[in-house]
Amino acid sequence: MTSRSEMDESGDIGGGRPLGPAGGVGQALPALSFDLSQSEARAIVVSCLDVLDPDPVLRDTLRLVLSEVLNNIVEHAYDGALTGEVEIAQEPAEGRLRLRISDGGRAMPGGVLPRGGPVALNGPRDDLPEGGFGWYLIRQLSDRQCYERRAGRNYLWLDILSSGAKYRA
Amino acid sequence: MQLAGTVRGTTQVITVMAPRIDAAVAIRFKDLMREETERWREGGAPGAEIPSASGPAPAETGAAPGTTTGIAAGAGGGAMAQGPPPRVVLDLGRVEFVDSSGLGAIVAAMKQLEEGRRLELAGLAPLVDRVFRLTRLDTVFRIHRDLEEAMQRDIPE
Numbered sequence: 648m649t650s651r652s653e654m655d656e657s658g659d660i661g662g663g664r665p666l667g668p669a670g671g672v673g674q675a676l677p678a679l680s681f682d683l684s685q686s687e688a689r690a691i692v693v694s695c696l697d698v699l700d701p702d703p704v705l706r707d708t709l710r711l712v713l714s715e716v717l718n719n720i721v722e723h724a725y726d727g728a729l730t731g732e733v734e735i736a737q738e739p740a741e742g743r744l745r746l747r748i749s750d751g752g753r754a755m756p757g758g759v760l761p762r763g764g765p766v767a768l769n770g771p772r773d774d775l776p777e778g779g780f781g782w783y784l785i786r787q788l789s790d791r792q793c794y795e796r797r798a799g800r801n802y803l804w805l806d807i808l809s810s811g812a813k814y815r816a
Numbered sequence: 817m818q819l820a821g822t823v824r825g826t827t828q829v830i831t832v833m834a835p836r837i838d839a840a841v842a843i844r845f846k847d848l849m850r851e852e853t854e855r856w857r858e859g860g861a862p863g864a865e866i867p868s869a870s871g872p873a874p875a876e877t878g879a880a881p882g883t884t885t886g887i888a889a890g891a892g893g894g895a896m897a898q899g900p901p902p903r904v905v906l907d908l909g910r911v912e913f914v915d916s917s918g919l920g921a922i923v924a925a926m927k928q929l930e931e932g933r934r935l936e937l938a939g940l941a942p943l944v945d946r947v948f949r950l951t952r953l954d955t956v957f958r959i960h961r962d963l964e965e966a967m968q969r970d971i972p973e
Contacts, residue, residue: 689840711915715916766952773927775956777920777921780919780947787950788950
């Protein structure tokens with residue numbers, strides 16, 4: 648993973664810095680704020696996709712990634728309380744789509760992102776895992792993941808290649 | 817989230833009547849799958865009386881009127897007497913989106929089947945197919961292109 652400083656040179660991550668070109672993918676996504684008590688995660692994802700308007704393959708990727716990220720925020724950062732908020736913004740990045748997702752919930756355990764390794768599937772049927780797919784999917788569907796805790800907020804950056812070629816079946 | 821179940825020969829077909837199996841409905845999906853696949857356990861447990869010809873007990877969890885959550889007319893009694901169909905095909909033809917919670921719920925549905933019964937999948941939309949392949953769960957389930965193909969491949973015992 649590239650260092651955080653490369654992704655965030657200004658250090659001004661929470662202050663609504665102007666959004667740059669969209670790297671050829673859709674249009675700039677304004678920093679959208681959502682109240683999780685009023686909007687379901689799925690509706691938020693749909694709003695983001697409508698604004699970004701990516702090509703169909705990238706749209707599917709984004710739908711999956713954002714769904715997984717938002718579900719994690721709802722379930723873990725906010726403990727299922729449904730009283731939080733989340734902000735999603737697009738940040739300038741050459742040739743790729745970079746999203747910044749922030750929330751005011753609990754910090755990631757240990758201050759780091761889950762490893763999200765592959766789930767072991769070779770055991771007997773009764774030992775097959777019923778969870779642990781979320782962060783594996785996020786890591787499979789994005790190129791870089793960056794996490795910071797600042798001033799009581801979680802910041803997650805995800806880079807997604809604009810071409811989508813990597814993600815085609 | 818609703819399921820529609822029928823029995824065709826030695827196969828129980830369960831069709832998901834919803835566009836998504838995601839975090840919002842995963843637990844309900846798992847519960848409904850248990851209800852559909854354990855009808856035989858309720859009525860046909862060893863030593864228990866086979867229920868009368870009226871068929872399996874009606875679904876308990878609020879199926880909307882007019883939906884088919886029971887076993888197809890005419891198939892119920894016979895299937896009950898013979899025990900559960902060994903093969904369950906989950907028809908995902910109407911499902912366009914499955915997230916990690918949905919994947920977990922489908923795995924759970926397979927694990928809660930009795931020994932000797934197997935869960936197969938049919939009709940995966942492109943995005944659904946993709947999450948199964950990304951997580952390698954496509955190596956755990958037998959996956960058919962659609963329900964028709966699944967039924968053609970049914971090998972009677």
